[in-house]
Amino acid sequence: MAKAPIAPAHVPDAAWATLLPAALAGTRLHAFAPLPGLTPNLGAEADAAEKQLLLTAANLALVRRAGQRLSGPAEALPPPEPAAPRQPLSAAAVALLLQTLPVGIGVGIDPYVSMDFLTRIYRAGYYVARADARLVLDALAEAGVSRILFMYPALLGRRGPWLAAAHPHPAIRAEAATMTTRWLSALPLERQWGTLRHWEKMGLSVGASFEQLLHSLQHPASPQELAKLLSVLASEKYRLPMAFRPVLEALAASESAANYEVRRDALLLLANLPGYDVAGRAGAYTATYLHLETSPTGLRLRMQLPSAWQRDWEWAGLQRSDVGHDNPANWLRMLLAATPPRYWAEAWGVAPAEAVALALGSEEPAVVLVGWLQATATYGDADFARALLAMPGHPAPSAYWSELLSSGYLLNNFWPHSLAAVQARLPAPEQLAWLRQVLPSLPPSGEWGTSPPSQLPYWAFLLHSVAGHGLALDQWLLAQLQAYATQALSAEPKMVEDVDILTRLLRSVSQHADPAVLPLVEAAAHRVDPHYAPLFRQVATDLAFRRDVAAAIPELPAGS
Template sequence: MAWQALVSCALLGTERQAPPALAGDDALGRLLGQLDGTDREGDLLRAAGVVALWQRAGQELLDDRQPCPPASAADSVPVCGVRAARHLERLLQGQNVELLPEWLEQLAAVGRRVPAALLPALLDVGARQMDVQPLLPAVLGERGDWLARQREEWRYAVRVRDEAQWSSDSQAERLALLQYLRTVDPARGRELLASTWDTELARQRRAFLAVLAIGLSLEDEPWLETVLDERSAETRAAAAALLARLPDAALVHRLRERALNVLRGTLAAGRLVLEVEPPEDEPALRRDGVTGAALPGAAVRLGEKAWRLCQMLAAVPPATWCQHWQQSPAAILVAAQASEWCDALREGWLRATLCQGDADWAEALLSLYPDHASHTAALAALLPAARFEQLLMGLLAEDPERALLILGQAQRPWSVDLGRAVLSHLRQRAAEDKSLESWASSALRGFARWLPPQLHDEVAAGWPVEARHWPRWETALNACLERLRLRRVMAEALRADA
């Protein structure tokens, strides 16, 4: 009550109302009784300070009667060295955090673990950064695994899981359990999901279906076929997308037969000509995930018929068309350029390529998507290292602009030979006194993420420092060299621990 009276006085102002008389017989009242009332503002502030401190001092601590969790098992894996720990600390503070996955991979390779003091910060970063999560169980150690169990946001990093977690109210914990089971025993993970499927909310169902991509096989097909009968279009689409990853699934065969009737190719003067008869809306197609309009959040904007065509093609292995028409992916894509349905055809084949992991089609599509925020890296990842580098070596000679665009987006390490070829081309550009375009400047900085660190000294040498535009090149080069240097010293520190 004393506090509320003081607040009321403060709101009205001491010119309108004197501070309340709070003197009394208890200890607080005797202390407040010492205020003489000659300084209203001062008395109000003094009384507020005394009452606030009195309230804080009188608060009782919460009585936590829950038993303490069992102590962590002792760590048998040695911790990384002091230098390596300092590097990790800086990464976790946000300095060059994109290098964290590389650092964690190297830490696991030398058989060391993360220092205990840095575990909370690392688990926090992992909760936000999906590419870090798969790397943590190998480097957290026993204490890190124990710590991950103590907080819901960190349970994604727990190594071994108990099926009792499936009854948890935590969606994150249940997703983590399903991910674990699909990794070690896919059939058991599917059975556990099927056992509670009827009670799951639609949003939860879609999240669980996304996890089924782990360990996906034809053994999952019978159950996924039942999900195609769900009322939710989003849930049906998620199940259909999983079935489309299985070339021998019945859904793929159904849509393949329909697609061959919808899209026909004929040879005219030795060139492929495409004819499209877009599919109409049918219940059977909707069941197989082919809808009349893009779902909310879809990245592509097509009309209804074009969207149905795109979805149908996305479910058919792209090699089907090469075999059917006896044409290469590049020739088929050239033929698509002449079709009024070009956007739908290209988008459908792109999705099918990413779905099936077809390297031949990925190589052909890379030339069409050299600088896409997500497609370029995804397509490049489908090519074996030797094939990717052979393609880029050829492009550097024939179409260097396109090669540099692809390299700026492709998220994969380079060999020494590719690194030297790129450096040679960039030095030549600088020697020709070409201004460094803004995208190229950014790309040069980004190249340091994928260049072999042992090329640091070669990267620094051989540049035409007398060129008119050299200052712009120098700024980008220095940023590249600094990141390369950091990668090299981080690797050296970890190797010293081995």
């Protein structure tokens, strides 16, 4: 290769300094002084000064480009974390993944199933070997999931989580947070939180994302967006860190009547902050109206209904109800619902089951029980959930159930979704055991007249448990739901609500059910009205995919 005629070297700033005055002021006002070695001699050419200036600048630029060298300090990355003890996916599994992913987004396989598959690969201790990871990333990108492209390097790269969140270098973590923010910003606000939850399930830290969330709360694009985001956060019952306290307190103190939802959700979130005392405050308000008395027959719960609405209650997230519910009994129920149920167990020194028994013996058992049902679901108290669901060993199961079923108010307003929400606070095996115990005692039909199936307690309870709260299915539960599907879809007229619930239900099946139930789903697809058969076929396709995955990776759990 020919030797460069211009030696790579830095051009002295002085050369540019000589050139610039003439260039900026113009050669008409400022004479150009030629630079030896850089300015060509143009002799008597016309406009020689302008031409020489330009050609000198060209030479200087060339020398600068050729001599560009960057040196100096640059912080090196710290040594990578040792590889996690993971196994690479087998070639068969990777082939399946590659074949399925591009097809999966848009046709055949539900995209959530593909994502769920990747998540489970990670959680089961596998990783996609680097050579294959690139192909998988390309497949994901081609499949139109570029928005989550960055998430999957984190999933597939063995050092991904370390890089994204736990990197020892603060600058890298900061940049990871910036990238996270960028992905999240592309999502609708209410979906941002769902995405964060998904990442968390995959074992990725959401620490950086909290910063994004806090920023969204402090600087919402509109009041409507703020209300929507708070609603999502509150309904997720997520425990936020204490850093959120100032912004939540500011939102809870909002005076505007139009901001009721914002105040309520902010207070609910405040109540769930570790160490925050909204719960204690609500308990103190409520304790004014509930007293535990000692009688010759034992302890007895006495209650006194509030005489008037107290403005202070709004600090516990309460708001006067609509017409028809604006009565003292409802106010007390609302106060109870705002107080963590464990507050009463601690205040009275009784076990949750005993507290439930005391409520049953009170003057207004339905008010107390419904309030506690709501509070248990809100605060996620598993001990009270067991007590309220009358688990085996409950001191008064029959009285409890007769009370629940005899209360029209309770049945109309809180049954069964409220119970299902309480049940969802328990571990899945306990939920299944409880369902097997309780469901046979509930009337499946007949006594409820011509109500559509989704409104029958037996089915509704199941649907809320599975479709609403994602309870994992076993063979028995699926058989129950299949029976429901058959009944619901054969009922005339078909209720839109039924179809909607069925769709949600089937999605739940496709995501959570053991692929062993595939024959049942396929059989159902043949039996149901042809109009609904595609719903079942979609589930069958998803389940078949997961079965194939399980076959390709024997160690990978088939269910979630």
